[in-house]
Amino acid sequence: MSNADEKRVNRIAERKGFRLEKAGHGKAHGRFYIMNLVEGTRMRSGVVDHEYSFSLEEAEAWLSNYSK
Numbered sequence: 001m002s003n004a005d006e007k008r009v010n011r012i013a014e015r016k017g018f019r020l021e022k023a024g025h026g027k028a029h030g031r032f033y034i035m036n037l038v039e040g041t042r043m044r045s046g047v048v049d050h051e052y053s054f055s056l057e058e059a060e061a062w063l064s065n066y067s068k
Helices: 003-015 056-065
Strands: 018-022 032-036
Touching: 003 018, 003 056, 032 056
Parallel strands: none
Antiparallel strands: 018 032
């Protein structure tokens, strides 16, 4: 996915009260965290070996299924 896709998914996250953050180095490199802005916590992804990080596609799917 492109930088434009990352921005689009981040806008979706912000509308739902989250923030998309790059995970950084190591095993999670190239993955993202979904941060709950109210609680200040990372959301669980449910992905084996990546408990709290998402690929961009996984983040978009998680956000589309999330409802408050």
